[in-house]
Amino acid sequence: MPTAKLRHLAFTARDAVGLAHFYRDQFGMRIFHTDPDGSQFLTDGVINLAIIQQALDGDVPTGFNHFGFHVDDVDTVAKNLxxxxxxxxxxxxxxxxxxxxxxxxxxxxxxxxxxHGYLPPGEQE
Structure with missing residues (x-):
């Protein structure tokens, strides 16, 4: 079985823009996508970091939310699961x-x- 590559981490934040700017300014990550709700997506060229804007009417707490694997064949992985x-x-x-x-x-x-991975379009592995 080919090794899946961990390529995506997601956090929920009270201030997604402010937190994205922190990672951009302190670690040189590049913001490549912004959702209409303010959620931010950054990359270091290998890992995609999603910072999801917490919704006041939502029930998702701040902090770690999910991670993502880049796999060769989703259908095979899904069947195995x-x-x-x-x-x-x-x-x-x-x-x-x-x-x-x-x-x-x-x-x-x-x-x-x-x-197809988690990097911006045109920058896939």
Whole structure:
């Protein structure tokens, strides 16, 4: 089995723009996408860091939210997860150009699966 590559981390923040600017200014990460709600997406050229704007009417707390794997074949990984007794990964309905599927591990942690990766379009591995 090919090794999946951890390429995406996501945090929920009270001030997504301010936190993105912190990582940009302190660590040289590049902001490459902003959602209408203010969520920010940064990269160091290998890892994509999503900083999700916390919604006042939402029930998602601040802090770690999910991670994502870049895999060779989502269908094979999905089948293996189901064979292991986990729910089938769900299609992520989003306009973002990455993270095609959302899955869950045995402890209930969310993770994304992507066959094309998490870097900005045109910068894929």
């Amino acid at each position: 189901v064979d292991a007794g986990l729910p089938e990964p769900a299609v992520r309905h989003t306009t973002r150009p990455f993270a095609e599927y959302r899955a869950i591990d045995p402890e209930g942690n969310w993770f994304d699966l992507s066959a």
